[in-house]
Amino acid sequence: MSSTSLDIEEGLAFLPKFDADGLVTAVVTDAGNGDVLMVAHMNEEALAKTVATGEAWYYSRSRQKLWKKGESSGHVQRLVEMRVDCDQDAVWLKVEQQGAGACHTGRRSCFYRAVPLGQIGDIRLEFRDGDKAFDPNAVYGKRG
Amino acid sequence: MSSTSLDIEEGLAFLPKFDADGLVTAVVTDAGNGDVLMVAHMNEEALAKTVATGEAWYYSRSRQKLWKKGESSGHVQRLVEMRVDCDQDAVWLKVEQQGAGACHTGRRSCFYRAVPLGQIGDIRLEFRDGDKAFDPNAVYGKRG
Numbered sequence: 001m002s003s004t005s006l007d008i009e010e011g012l013a014f015l016p017k018f019d020a021d022g023l024v025t026a027v028v029t030d031a032g033n034g035d036v037l038m039v040a041h042m043n044e045e046a047l048a049k050t051v052a053t054g055e056a057w058y059y060s061r062s063r064q065k066l067w068k069k070g071e072s073s074g075h076v077q078r079l080v081e082m083r084v085d086c087d088q089d090a091v092w093l094k095v096e097q098q099g100a101g102a103c104h105t106g107r108r109s110c111f112y113r114a115v116p117l118g119q120i121g122d123i124r125l126e127f128r129d130g131d132k133a134f135d136p137n138a139v140y141g142k143r144g
Numbered sequence: 145m146s147s148t149s150l151d152i153e154e155g156l157a158f159l160p161k162f163d164a165d166g167l168v169t170a171v172v173t174d175a176g177n178g179d180v181l182m183v184a185h186m187n188e189e190a191l192a193k194t195v196a197t198g199e200a201w202y203y204s205r206s207r208q209k210l211w212k213k214g215e216s217s218g219h220v221q222r223l224v225e226m227r228v229d230c231d232q233d234a235v236w237l238k239v240e241q242q243g244a245g246a247c248h249t250g251r252r253s254c255f256y257r258a259v260p261l262g263q264i265g266d267i268r269l270e271f272r273d274g275d276k277a278f279d280p281n282a283v284y285g286k287r288g
Contacts, residue, residue, distance in 0.1 A: 009249050014259055014267035027171045027180055034178020036171055036227075039234040054261040083180075083255040084269065086247055090183040092255045103230055105153050111227040111236045115158060117198045123158035125228065 009086045016047060017089040023059060025090040030097055030109075031080040037102035038110045040069075042091070054079045056093060073139045075099035104140065106132035153230050160191060161233040167203060168233055172246065174253075175224040175238040181246035182254045184213075186235070198223045200237060217283045219243035248284065250276035 003015050016024050023041040030037055042050065043059040046066055050057045056069040056077035070076030077095040084091050101108040113125040147159050160168050167185040174181055186194065187203040190210055194201045200213040200221035214220030221239040228235050245252040257269040 012257075012269045012271075014269050025169060025183055027183060029173075029178065029180060034173070036173060036180075036236045039169055039171060039229060048264070051259060051261055051267060052264050079261055081272075082259040082261060083272065084257055084259055085183060085254040086249050086251075086256070087254075090254075091259065092180045105230050107230075110229040110231075110234075112230070113156075113228055115195060115226040115228055115235065117195055117223055117226060120192070120196050123195060125156045125158055127156075128225075128227065 008088050014084065015088050016044075016084070016091075017087060018044065019089065021061070023061070024088075026056075026058065026093055027090065028056065028077065028093045028095055028102065031094040032096070035109050036111055037077075037095070037097060037108070047091070050079070050093070051082065056095060069102075070098060073099060073134075075101060075139075077102070100134035104136060106134050106136040106139075108133045149231075152232050158228065159232055160188075160228070160235075161231060162188065163233065165205070167205070168235060170200075170202065170235050170237055172200065172221065172237045172239055175240055179253050180255055181221075181239070181241060181252070191235070194223070194237070195226070200239060213246075214242065217243060217278075219245060219283075221246070244278035248280060250278050250280040250283075252277045 008015055018024055022043050026040045026042050028037045040058040041061060046057040046059045058067055060067050076098040079093055079095055081094045082091060103110040112130045114128045115123060152159055162168055166187050170184045170186050172181045184202040185205060190201040190203045202211055204211050220242040223237055223239055225238045226235055247254040256274045258272045259267060260270060
């Protein structure tokens with residue numbers, strides 16, 4: 001029996017709506033200061049493991065595999081709260097980010113560049129909070 | 145000439161990476177309190193209009209059309225800052241939400257239900273900030 005919009009939007013059943021690739025979008029914010037740390041994706045298994053353990057698991061589209069955040073770096077994300085959106089195709093994870101940062105480039109957040117507004121045509125980005133919090137080569141090993 | 149990972153991650157050129165459907169993910173937070181208001185998608189035109197005007201435009205996957213947030217409801221989103229993530233397939237919009245709310249269900253945020261942690265199997269959601277900030281029938285008209 002398929003669920004109605006009313007079930008999905010106003011009900012209490014968790015009915016995640018996976019896309020054609022079997023994924024939902026996960027937005028991750030720092031429970032301390034509200035900054036968006038990263039955007040990632042979860043398949044059904046990643047979502048179930050995250051809910052069960054209270055630590056963030058994702059599905060890597062590029063590597064096509066399940067991964068636990070922090071499995072290489074130690075930079076685990078402990079969930080303070082998890083929410084789902086109206087149509088249940090996105091989740092919001094408020095986390096305590098362990099270790100120096102969430103981004104594989106070495107920054108605390110993946111969003112370390114601003115897009116200046118009021119412009120048309122070629123846009124030049126501006127670094128914001130762009131200092132590296134850790135050395136990615138030391139944490140992940142050299143990558144090609 | 146294709147861009148390298150170094151160009152994309154460490155450069156100042158805005159090189160949005162649209163997916164197979166021509167979309168990037170947009171995470172929208174309340175510039176006042178940091179809450180995630182919604183997750184939406186932008187095609188090239190929506191992104192360009194948002195950057196040029198400083199107000200949020202999106203692409204609706206269900207309606208397959210460009211839309212300006214607030215065009216029906218008046219609940220426009222004025223950008224305080226826009227950022228792009230490391231691999232440039234997601235943008236973060238910090239906005240001043242005009243009007244009562246961002247969610248078509250009548251709430252301020254689309255994320256008005258929590259997913260309880262530490263559970264396995266059928267999950268029951270819990271309302272959080274679930275009170276309606278406006279009457280969606282009055283704002284949008286009745287929808288089937």
